[in-house]
Amino acid sequence: MHFIPENIDDYVVKHSEDEPELLQQLNRETYQKILQPRMLSGHYQGRVLSMISKIVHPKNILEIGTYTGYSALCLAEGLQKNGELHTIDLNEELFDFQRKYFNKSEYANQIFQHLGDALDIIPKLDKTFDLVFIDADKENYANYFNAIVDKLNTGGIILSDNVLWSGKVLETQFKKEDTSTPALIKYNALLKNDKRVETVVLPIRDGLTISRKV
Numbered sequence: 744m745h746f747i748p749e750n751i752d753d754y755v756v757k758h759s760e761d762e763p764e765l766l767q768q769l770n771r772e773t774y775q776k777i778l779q780p781r782m783l784s785g786h787y788q789g790r791v792l793s794m795i796s797k798i799v800h801p802k803n804i805l806e807i808g809t810y811t812g813y814s815a816l817c818l819a820e821g822l823q824k825n826g827e828l829h830t831i832d833l834n835e836e837l838f839d840f841q842r843k844y845f846n847k848s849e850y851a852n853q854i855f856q857h858l859g860d861a862l863d864i865i866p867k868l869d870k871t872f873d874l875v876f877i878d879a880d881k882e883n884y885a886n887y888f889n890a891i892v893d894k895l896n897t898g899g900i901i902l903s904d905n906v907l908w909s910g911k912v913l914e915t916q917f918k919k920e921d922t923s924t925p926a927l928i929k930y931n932a933l934l935k936n937d938k939r940v941e942t943v944v945l946p947i948r949d950g951l952t953i954s955r956k957v
């Protein structure tokens with residue numbers, strides 16, 4: 744869904760940074776070989792993630808929801824020289840695909856993959872983080888926030904993806920099988936009201952929230 748007119752959207756992309764060659768390859772191979780390729784962040788959002796990461800210049804990054812590794816590589820662009828990016832996904836079929844692209848990048852030794860349910864893995868990570876990207880199952884966004892907020896350094900940033908859910912967060916009645924929309928509505932309210940963070944929602948792509956730990 745486009746929240747701004749398509750011609751403006753095209754203009755915005757055209758006047759933003761180009762997609763690096765390695766990410767173009769990853770994008771293409773994801774669309775050729777992997778199920779649900781629309782889950783990948785893609786060119787414009789990837790450049791936004793890269794820019795935010797470069798501004799934050801984090802020592803440690805945590806990503807929840809690796810998929811094929813596109814957003815991990817974008818976020819890694821802002822890492823400090825000896826920084827680390829830890830990324831979690833429960834789909835073991837994606838593990839070798841992710842590694843192949845991480846190894847082709849200049850961040851091969853800085854990216855650490857964790858295979859399993861993020862709610863099991865996060866408590867075992869003995870680190871604090873400057874930047875966290877939440878982009879896994881929507882039903883657990885609030886649980887991810889609660890699991891990582893104490894591991895986030897003061898001034899640290901949490902980015903949450905898909906918070907507008909194609910505009911469905913405006914709805915008040917949901918199909919029985921739709922558990923994502925009510926979860927995101929609750930999550931957006933949680934971020935707005937939680938005094939540990941200050942939050943702005945950016946209406947780019949499917950909605951990207953920036954929350955800063957105070």
Ligand SMILES: C[S@@+](CC[C@H](N)C(=O)[O-])C[C@H]1O[C@@H](n2cnc3c(N)ncnc32)[C@H](O)[C@@H]1O
Pocket residue numbers: 782783784785807808809810811812813814815831832833834859860861862878879880883
């Ligand atoms: C939207 S995709 C991530 C896209 C990726 N961040 C990008 O922008 O290229 C969501 C990913 O979360 C993973 N996932 C879903 N539930 C999870 C859980 N409980 N723990 C860890 N990963 C999970 C899925 O396997 C999927 O690969």
